[in-house]
Amino acid sequence: MPRDRTGLRCVLQRRLGTLTAAALLSIAGLSLAHALPYVPAKEEAVLAELSAGTRHADLSARRLARGRVDVAIPLAQFYIEQSRLSGDLRLLGYAEAVLASWVKQSPPNPDVLVLQATLQQSRHEFSASLATLDQALGARPKDPQALLIRATVLRVLGRYAEAGAACEQFSRLVEPRLAALCIQGLRGMRGHLESAYSSLSQLSTQGWLNSEKSWLYSELGEMAVRLGRNEEAERWFQQDLRLAPTDCYVRAAYSDLMLRQGRPKEVLSLLRGQESHEPLLLRIAIAQRQLHDAAVEQSSARLRAAFAAEFQRGEAVHRREQARFLLEVEDQPNLSLAAALENWGVQREPDDVLVLAQAANAAGKPEAAAPAISFVRAQGQSDTRVDAQLFARSASR
Amino acid sequence: MNKVRNLLVLILLLAGPLAQAHIASNGFLTLAVHGSRVSGSIELAIRDGELAVGLDHDGDGRVTWGELKSSEPALQRYVRGHLRLSGEGGQCPLSLGSLKVNDRVDGSYLWLPITGECEAAIKRLSIDYTVLDLEDPSHRALLALTVNGAAQTAVLGGNAKARVLELNDPTTWSAFVEYLRAGIWHIWSGIDHLLFLLSLLLPAVLVRRRNGWDAAPIAAPAFVNIVKVVTAFTLAHSITLSLAAFDVIRLPSRLTESVIAASIVIAALNNVFPRVTEGRWRIAFAFGLLHGFGFASVLAEMGLPQGARLASLVAFNLGVEAGQLAVVLATMPLAYLLRSTDFYRRGVMPWGSSAIACLALFWLFQRAIL
Numbered sequence: 001m002p003r004d005r006t007g008l009r010c011v012l013q014r015r016l017g018t019l020t021a022a023a024l025l026s027i028a029g030l031s032l033a034h035a036l037p038y039v040p041a042k043e044e045a046v047l048a049e050l051s052a053g054t055r056h057a058d059l060s061a062r063r064l065a066r067g068r069v070d071v072a073i074p075l076a077q078f079y080i081e082q083s084r085l086s087g088d089l090r091l092l093g094y095a096e097a098v099l100a101s102w103v104k105q106s107p108p109n110p111d112v113l114v115l116q117a118t119l120q121q122s123r124h125e126f127s128a129s130l131a132t133l134d135q136a137l138g139a140r141p142k143d144p145q146a147l148l149i150r151a152t153v154l155r156v157l158g159r160y161a162e163a164g165a166a167c168e169q170f171s172r173l174v175e176p177r178l179a180a181l182c183i184q185g186l187r188g189m190r191g192h193l194e195s196a197y198s199s200l201s202q203l204s205t206q207g208w209l210n211s212e213k214s215w216l217y218s219e220l221g222e223m224a225v226r227l228g229r230n231e232e233a234e235r236w237f238q239q240d241l242r243l244a245p246t247d248c249y250v251r252a253a254y255s256d257l258m259l260r261q262g263r264p265k266e267v268l269s270l271l272r273g274q275e276s277h278e279p280l281l282l283r284i285a286i287a288q289r290q291l292h293d294a295a296v297e298q299s300s301a302r303l304r305a306a307f308a309a310e311f312q313r314g315e316a317v318h319r320r321e322q323a324r325f326l327l328e329v330e331d332q333p334n335l336s337l338a339a340a341l342e343n344w345g346v347q348r349e350p351d352d353v354l355v356l357a358q359a360a361n362a363a364g365k366p367e368a369a370a371p372a373i374s375f376v377r378a379q380g381q382s383d384t385r386v387d388a389q390l391f392a393r394s395a396s397r
Numbered sequence: 398m399n400k401v402r403n404l405l406v407l408i409l410l411l412a413g414p415l416a417q418a419h420i421a422s423n424g425f426l427t428l429a430v431h432g433s434r435v436s437g438s439i440e441l442a443i444r445d446g447e448l449a450v451g452l453d454h455d456g457d458g459r460v461t462w463g464e465l466k467s468s469e470p471a472l473q474r475y476v477r478g479h480l481r482l483s484g485e486g487g488q489c490p491l492s493l494g495s496l497k498v499n500d501r502v503d504g505s506y507l508w509l510p511i512t513g514e515c516e517a518a519i520k521r522l523s524i525d526y527t528v529l530d531l532e533d534p535s536h537r538a539l540l541a542l543t544v545n546g547a548a549q550t551a552v553l554g555g556n557a558k559a560r561v562l563e564l565n566d567p568t569t570w571s572a573f574v575e576y577l578r579a580g581i582w583h584i585w586s587g588i589d590h591l592l593f594l595l596s597l598l599l600p601a602v603l604v605r606r607r608n609g610w611d612a613a614p615i616a617a618p619a620f621v622n623i624v625k626v627v628t629a630f631t632l633a634h635s636i637t638l639s640l641a642a643f644d645v646i647r648l649p650s651r652l653t654e655s656v657i658a659a660s661i662v663i664a665a666l667n668n669v670f671p672r673v674t675e676g677r678w679r680i681a682f683a684f685g686l687l688h689g690f691g692f693a694s695v696l697a698e699m700g701l702p703q704g705a706r707l708a709s710l711v712a713f714n715l716g717v718e719a720g721q722l723a724v725v726l727a728t729m730p731l732a733y734l735l736r737s738t739d740f741y742r743r744g745v746m747p748w749g750s751s752a753i754a755c756l757a758l759f760w761l762f763q764r765a766i767l
Contacts, residue, residue: 037438037497037508043463047498047505048443050458056451059532089421090444093535100534276503302502309423312539313552334650334694364651367763 051086053079053094065098069109072098076115083122087248087277089317092119110140117149124317124346126153144173151182158348160190160379177208185219188226189350191380197223214244218253225257226350228384233257248277255283256351260385264290275299278306282321286328300329319343323355333362344372350383357389366393422536424528426480426553428511429543430564435482435489435513439538440499440506441528448532450475462498465507469496476509481525486516522562526553576709580716583695584724589657589760590688591724592753596664597626597677598729599746602736605674610746612737619736622677623729627721629678633685634692635714641693642710653690655765660684661757668750692717 040047053061053075065072076095083091096119102112113136120129130153136146147170154163164186171179180203188196200220205213221236237254244250251274255267264287271287274280281303288296307322320343326336337359344356353372360369376386422445428437443460446452450471452460473493482489494510522542529536537554544564551560584590601622603610613619640646664680667673673680696713735741 037440037499039497040462043461043466045462046459047462047465048447048460050444050447050453050460054444054448055453055456055458056447056449057456059448062532089535090442090533093422093533096534097532278502281502306502309539312550313421313423313537315421334697364649364654364764 051082051088051091053082054090062094062098066101069102069112072102073109073111073115076112080115080118080122085244085246087279089122092122095119107139108135110136110143110146113139114143114146114149117146121149121153123315126157126346129153142169142173144170147173148182151186155186155189156347156349158375158379160186164190177203177212181212181215181219188219188223189379189381191382193223193226193382197227210243214240214247214250217243218250221250221253222350225253226383226385230257230261248274248280252279252283255280255287259283259286259290262290264288275302278303278318279321281306282325282329285325289329296329300325303329319346320352320355323359327355327359327362333359333364337363337365337368341368348372348375350381350386353381353383354385354389357386361389361393422529422533424526424536424538424554425506426524426526426538426540428540430519430522432518433484433515435515435519435522436511438508438510439476439480440501440508442501442503443505443507445529445533445536446472446507449479449529465498466496472496472507472509476511476528479526479528479530480511481523482513482515483523483525484515484517484519485521489513489515489519520564522564523559524553524562525559527558528554530554530558572709573712576712577716577719579695580692580713580718581720582716583692584717584720589661589757590691591721592757593657593661593664593684593688594627594630594681594721594725595728596661596668596750596753597630597681598623598725599732599750600668600671600674600677601626602729602732603742603746605671610742612742616733619733623725625678626681627725629682630685630688631718631721633682634689634717637686637689638692638696638714638717639710641690642696643706646690648690650694651764653687653694655761656687657684657691658757658761658764660687662754662761665750665754665757669747669754 061071061075065075076098079091079095079098083089083095095115099112099115099119102109103116105112113132117129117132117136120126120132130150133146133150133153136143137150140146147166151163151166151170154160154166164183167179167182167186170182180200184196184200187193197220200216200223203216205216208216217236217240221233221240224230224233224236234254234257237250237257240247240250241254251270255270258264258267258270267283267287268291271280271284275284281299285296285299285303287293288299303325307318307325310318319339323336323339323343326332326339330336337356340352340356340359343352353369353376356372357366357369360366373386373390376383422442424442424445425440426437427440428435441449443452443465446465446468447460450468452464452468454464454467476493477491480491482491490513492512492514494512497508499506499508524540526538528538534555537552540551540553540560542549542551542562549562551562553560600610602613602619604613604618605611613622637646641648664684667677667680692713696710732741732745735745
């Protein structure tokens with residue numbers, strides 16, 4: 001009977017998630033009213049920096065790509081790579097424009113399909129991405145890139161058995177180090193965290209590409225976080241940062257570690273100048289909030305506007321960030337719980353479990369996290385951060 | 398060689414399990430309609446302006462205010478070519494004002510005032526938006542349109558480059574229906590409110606005697622009992638719901654949820670070990686006040702739309718009442734018919750109430766202690 005009730009609550013809350021966002025939208029509308037357009041004082045004031053491939057003059061290469069697939073593929077790859085490194089979503093749009101005419105071609109080129117699937121994955125359109133990958137693998141069953149993206153998407157969705165199958169196929173086609181990364185990363189999600197961590201940390205990285213090392217270090221850092229070995233996690237993140245100083249992903253993960261340890265000042269210095277990147281701005285806002293810094297108001301207003309714009313577009317790439325924002329900055333546990341439940345309906349990474357458990361506890365409705373907790377337990381997944389939440393809940397009596 | 402190159406790309410793509418990214422390309426179209434005139438502004442990221450017309454004249458990879466300002470005519474031409482407003486009488490010629498800059502989360506935006514003069518008062522506004530349609534298919538315009546103080550929003554671009562907007566203020570009514578539904582849904586899904594009410598209503602068709610329950614001899618007192626309890630509950634929760642919705646009073650949700658569970662335990666136990674046999678409406682009123690805070694937390698999650706706060710609150714409350722009334726109408730005639738049976742007096746009354754009490758006790762434990 002109580003389980004039933006929880007179920008109904010969940011449905012209600014998920015439904016309310018959309019309305020939640022609508023509420024946020026109206027709040028954001030209000031706060032935006034304060035920002036007024038202005039005339040800059042100086043002619044030399046720099047309003048924007050243009051990265052490679054984003055200038056009007058570069059459109060000629062793009063026009064060329066419309067007629068030549070051998071130009072379109074590397075150009076789209078370039079934009080996707082740049083987008084991943086800089087966190088700039090616009091570049092995904094440029095890649096989409098480059099691929100647009102080739103996606104419609106029949107039969108489509110498998111390379112084009114793999115890039116298309118990557119675009120969809122980056123926008124969190126997971127089922128679309130899987131469908132495109134099926135098409136690509138139908139045309140070319142032994143495409144390692146398609147198999148790895150497939151494994152990644154399925155892992156995010158918590159479909160570990162299928163992800164494992166994709167990893168297996170991938171492993172037969174690539175060097176052992178890449179196979180190890182795919183397979184051990186997944187084992188770490190399925191009850192073998194300790195042994196997956198130690199086998200990855202014993203790999204010798206001699207002869208590895210920097211990008212491969214970076215992948216290894218961020219995986220190890222996240223595993224160490226889940227194991228509760230914070231000093232080791234910090235070392236991995238720092239190693240990763242040395243290789244890829246501008247990588248947004250590792251900055252976010254490292255910031256989260258420091259925020260949990262109550263080191264907001266270090267977070268602010270790590271992320272200085274990164275305000276235009278939404279997930280990093282979130283970490284900045286949380287740090288400001290922890291420091292009772294008045295600047296949090298401005299960061300919050302900008303985040304609210306960004307979430308509202310995303311909602312209005314009908315895309316919700318940052319559901320997890322939105323749940324954290326509502327919980328850790330806005331102090332709105334009920335709204336946060338609704339967003340975290342909605343997020344859980346889409347993606348199932350350890351951080352998604354964590355934010356749901358935190359929001360449910362804060363809202364005084366720990367039972368709302370029950371489906372996620374039983375999922376995690378069924379997988380044998382361990383995460384000291386989530387355990388701490390469950391402990392906090394039973395210790396609060 | 399090809400394989401190595403391919404894998405290089407692959408690793409770069411996936412070094413993090415999920416690429417995190419900031420917001421996609423948005424333009425902001427803020428318009429208001431007054432009679433035959435549309436006025437407002439268009440905002441495009443400087444980077445999108447660069448893509449559209451080329452702003453970086455010296456090619457140093459930076460766009461300065463001076464460069465932007467000198468591109469004003471080109472930008473105005475571009476906007477006129479890629480944004481079309483029309484009313485019933487045909488296209489409304491656009492005039493564009495002078496450039497300003499606006500700062501948003503992902504950088505600086507160029508800002509241009511727009512005025513469109515249509516032939517007749519606009520009842521239906523058509524908008525065609527093709528900014529960057531070839532250069533960036535993910536570009537969208539986020540439209541905020543105000544007509545007589547009522548705002549509506551829409552997204553333009555992608556597969557929906559043209560939109561026709563009816564201006565006879567559809568927002569208020571749809572919000573009303575939305576909140577009405579939410580009210581009904583909430584009372585049906587959160588069975589705690591219903592169990593509380595049922596616990597108070599079960600004895601309404603009976604009369605308390607020295608050693609047990611007897612059927613109420615005639616319908617009238619039973620009916621009056623039911624009306625009193627339902628009315629008291631409704632009044633009480635409407636009061637606190639309104640107070641909480643307008644932020645006059647706020648209680649922590651853990652407290653209200655726990656007290657709501659406790660209220661069910663008390664109401665149900667009162668059927669098993671009667672203490673209050675006359676005037677159960679007083680219990681309904683007293684605890685109804687707390688149930689109102691429970692409703693309010695749902696409403697807080699939804700938020701009340703600006704400009705239609707009262708209407709939405711009324712709609713939500715009406716939804717709650719309608720949902721509650723439906724349940725009363727479905728159960729009470731049955732209770733009335735069964736009132737003289739042993740099944741009702743010796744079965745439903747003590748054992749049904751005990752079951753409700755146990756369940757509510759469990760909730761109380763879960764909400765207050767776990």
